[in-house]
Amino acid sequence: MSEVPNIKVTIDNITVEVPAGTSILEAARKIGGQVAPPTMCYYSHLKGSGGKCRTCLVEVSKGSEKDPRPMPKLVASCRTGVMDGMEVKSMTSEKVTDARKGVTEFLLLNHPLDCPVCDQAGECHLQDLGYEHGKEGTRTEFERRTFEPEDLGPYIQLNMNRCIMCFRCVFTAEQLTDYREHGILDRGEHARISTCISKSLEHDFIGNVIDVCPVGALTDKTFRFKNRVWFTKPVDAHRNCSNPKCCGEVRLWMRGDEVFRVTARKDEWGEVAVASNGKPGWICNECRFEKKSTKDWVIEGPTNINRHSVISQGHYDRTVHEAQVELLAEVIGKEPVMKMDIHDVSDVNKPNVHLSMIDGPAHSEDFK
Template identity: 75%
Template sequence: MSETPMFKVTIDNITVEVPAGTTILNAARMIGGEVAPPAMCYYSKLEGSGGKCRTCLVEVSKGSEKDPRPMPKLVASCRTTVMDGMEVKNITSPKVLDARAGVVEFLLLNHPLDCPVCDQAGECHLQDLSYDHGKEGTRYEFQRRTFKKHDIGPYIQLHMTRCILCYRCVYTADQLTAKREHGVLDRGDHSEIATLIEKSLENDFIGNVIDVCPVGALTDKTFRFKNRVWFLKPMDAHRDCPTCSGKVTLWNRGDEVFRVTARKDQWGEVESLEDGKPAWICNTCRFDKKKSSDWVIEGPRAISRQSVISANHYAGKVGSVKPTEIFEAVHDGRHPKIMMDIHAASEVNKPGIELSLINGPAHSTDFTGEE
């Protein structure tokens, strides 16, 4: 077998060598940082995804060494493969930045301002996209579109008004389940994600559509309105599951597990296992195992410091390190001792009174020896 040839491609003045057949988007992800274009519909673990949202548009200023002519229009980086000697502009191209701002404006035309009540707030890719690449205001003056509500089962909540038709959930159900029950109905402005005859989505792996949804269109009913993600602390955990990998992220507040999700990488995609397969999780792990005793806790999840989830929590896995007792460290291991009985020294408090048991607010007579 002949080896796959390697191509050199330059993206935002940074050169990287990648195998032939690699898309511009994946080549940019190898470089990382802001060089990687945003993607709302592309998902590397889902075959056939990409090419729908147009947020990953880039400018190809040089086609290849053999044909150095630039491409006449902006191209979708998730669908365009690299050529040897290709030069690409992402954040260094004013045309790309202007086009991306226009795409974000189109995505937000009918999107409701649900962020204050949406369970996806804080980890929504559309929030990040609009903050990084959108404009300050909107020029849209018409009524936003609305849809009939569909009940798709006891575990998944569908908000079609928030959907951007990225098709990720359709590909997930198509490729992970034996029989897909939902899809895109109607055409044009009437297109919607729904089931044809009001069926419930009840496959063992159908909960993964929640993880792949980049917005708040598909959310976890068992987590609905229970808490905000920035109040929770994500912990890596695992269990011996006969159905799936059993490797998850628990979202805790204290000892209480509020929700369970698959582990995600820096691009918001489900992580891969040691064998390269995606670490999808089953419905049992996601919806039924909501106790800390059900899991083997590995430690805090490393969260990007750019994420609101990491605010006031920890950097990396520092949260798993117990702080040193300062008093013992500076006093040769001696423990602190109470030097005197404050009640006997002050002669003002009644030592027999517990303020938590007082019926009503405390008054001065409760603190002094006066009757």
């Protein structure tokens, strides 16, 4: 059988080749950076995820080479496949930017402003989304949905006030465990995540629901209120786990010599990274909750953290930032320029001198 040729798709003026059947989102992730739409419900390792939060909306300005007509509405990139010759706008579309602002406002409709006391603060996807696309104020006039905190066993705490109903935890429990004890109860605006008759979640791999949760709805009871994530230092480590389904490759969050928590390793999209065996790097409860000493692990070295993350604390990889600058130049089709025009706020500077034209940092001598 002859191989099916790759499909060419252009996203924000950047052309990439992907196999047939690839979604727009996965094609955008091959380009990387801000071209890739944000996601709150899609998870590449979970079957059936995506299509619920609508944060990954994009504009398809050209359907394909055979049918160049644009799609009449914005589409969910995680559920829309690419076509040969398709042209997509993500970060370069005003419609998409406006839609993401609306989706962000909708997701924050019932979400409490408790970031100062939430253990997810500093690594929360909704926090990042709100910072990039949220508004300063709220138009909400009605009371928010409120729930009492719920224990889901000895290791997991559920705070439904923060839940955005992405269903990631439900898919994780259904696909990683032998049986699922929790799910969606009720319908419509009364829908909530809970267990039937207050059952406990105690499966060997149930701790992974904490890693997939994009907000602070599911938190680690062994780490709650013990430290702030930006005060800890992430370190990659591994061990020979007795559980054959566990990859044994983790991330230790340390402060000094003390291990405060253990999580699975994450990739640049906030998903569980692929392990050395080529499979998703899920870890078992023993590695996550019980191995809290450095003697239990083989330390590989500090984790490379994106410089834009609050967790970086000066130990980031500078090459990530340099790659972002090069990508931005390719998206806008020219060298990046400063968007601020100093002449709009000052009448004493030389009208022929622009910040983007200065070689190096600007000094007072440049604007006399």
